Amino acid sequence: MAEQAYRQHLAEEPNDGLAHSQLAMSLLGQKRPDDALAAAREGVGLLPDFSYSHYVLGEILLELKKVKEAEEAAREAMSLDPEDPDLPALLAQIFQVRRNWKSVLEFAEQGLALDPEHIACNNFRAHALQMLNRHDEAGVTLESTLDHAPENPWTHANQGWNFLRQGDHQTAIQHFKESLRIDPGNEYARQGIIEALKARSVIYRPILAYFVWCSRLSEGGRWGVIIGAWLLFKFARGALGGNEALRPLLIAVIAGYMLFVLTAWAGQSIFNTTLWFHPLGRHALNRDEKRASILCSTCLFAGLAFLGCALTKIGSTACYYWAGLFPFLCIPIASAYNVEKPSKRRIGLAIFFIFAGLAIRGSVSDLLNQSIEPHGTFGMCAVGLAIFTWISAFILRD
Numbered sequence: 001m002a003e004q005a006y007r008q009h010l011a012e013e014p015n016d017g018l019a020h021s022q023l024a025m026s027l028l029g030q031k032r033p034d035d036a037l038a039a040a041r042e043g044v045g046l047l048p049d050f051s052y053s054h055y056v057l058g059e060i061l062l063e064l065k066k067v068k069e070a071e072e073a074a075r076e077a078m079s080l081d082p083e084d085p086d087l088p089a090l091l092a093q094i095f096q097v098r099r100n101w102k103s104v105l106e107f108a109e110q111g112l113a114l115d116p117e118h119i120a121c122n123n124f125r126a127h128a129l130q131m132l133n134r135h136d137e138a139g140v141t142l143e144s145t146l147d148h149a150p151e152n153p154w155t156h157a158n159q160g161w162n163f164l165r166q167g168d169h170q171t172a173i174q175h176f177k178e179s180l181r182i183d184p185g186n187e188y189a190r191q192g193i194i195e196a197l198k199a200r201s202v203i204y205r206p207i208l209a210y211f212v213w214c215s216r217l218s219e220g221g222r223w224g225v226i227i228g229a230w231l232l233f234k235f236a237r238g239a240l241g242g243n244e245a246l247r248p249l250l251i252a253v254i255a256g257y258m259l260f261v262l263t264a265w266a267g268q269s270i271f272n273t274t275l276w277f278h279p280l281g282r283h284a285l286n287r288d289e290k291r292a293s294i295l296c297s298t299c300l301f302a303g304l305a306f307l308g309c310a311l312t313k314i315g316s317t318a319c320y321y322w323a324g325l326f327p328f329l330c331i332p333i334a335s336a337y338n339v340e341k342p343s344k345r346r347i348g349l350a351i352f353f354i355f356a357g358l359a360i361r362g363s364v365s366d367l368l369n370q371s372i373e374p375h376g377t378f379g380m381c382a383v384g385l386a387i388f389t390w391i392s393a394f395i396l397r398d
Helices: 002-012 017-029 033-046 051-063 067-080 086-097 101-114 119-131 135-148 153-165 169-182 187-198 204-215 219-241 244-277 287-311 318-328 330-337 342-369 374-395
Strands: none
Touching: 002 017, 017 033, 017 051, 033 051, 051 067, 051 086, 067 086, 086 101, 086 119, 101 119, 119 135, 119 153, 135 153, 153 169, 153 187, 169 187, 187 204, 187 244, 204 244, 244 287, 244 318, 244 330, 287 318, 287 330, 318 330
16 A cells, blocks of 8 residues: 555656655565565665665665665665664664674664664664574663563564573574564564473584574684584595404494584474474464475485394395485475575475485495495595585575
């Protein structure tokens, strides 16, 4: 309705820059960022000295993940109106996307210097404090914000994550429930309640702690962890591989690294299966999360079944190979379903099916012809999976 009203007005007053900017916001609210961008640029062109025009442009560019351009628009808006707390709040949001927590805190506090009760700035400040491991300060900020705006869903979700990161899962769930009561479409709260429900499991808590720790890192830092773990694995394998007496330790290192890779890439999808048996959890999962959890769990249980056959001597030694292969098929499945864009998801699933088909066909051929040992085939497939994870990290990321 807002879009229709602005378009009717612009049919009579096509040079109204403010109306173009407001039309852009109404289009953004309808999840049409490309159309919104054109209207926002029109607004800036007609009112280049109006801070609101640049603010709207920055909001839309950020939605389109054009972070550098969004920062330029936000800084231009701030130079035109340094007294508007919404503008440092937008810059805080931009640096939150970049995971630069110190800058998030800096701009949030700039906004709070202009308006101490500004809800967005208080939430950005609290989130930055959480990421900087200053949970007590974050809690004080959020409690104060809730006192002024008890019906704000974002603040309840933020408080839920603050309690979750401190290990208080029950209190976190209450805040996530309250956030979803106020705004059933709050994705931040939905993700929070899923993690809080899974955190009831003692097994999942170390995985959650790892994900929380990684969330504090910049993108470069997270790649540093992945590359560092791989280099450490290579070094350990080289150092231990030549000593037969240390073979059990080498096997433990390899198993530990494989477990790290599996949980880092597919741990969330695998543990989402446990929520199917929880009355709240099964409603919290969306369609893609349910599909990923079913496929990943199927692969995991297939691997366990083959392992059971091998250990009980029901099947041949090839069962050890299948027991190793199937769980790692969870990685491409989880990777494909962790992206939002359907086009990229289709690319990921296509890569998965091509890889899985070649791996299974090649391994069956090798095992039947006995051209190489089963553990050699497993090694080849492990290399293929490793290549997939590296490629998908670039192809599938949004």
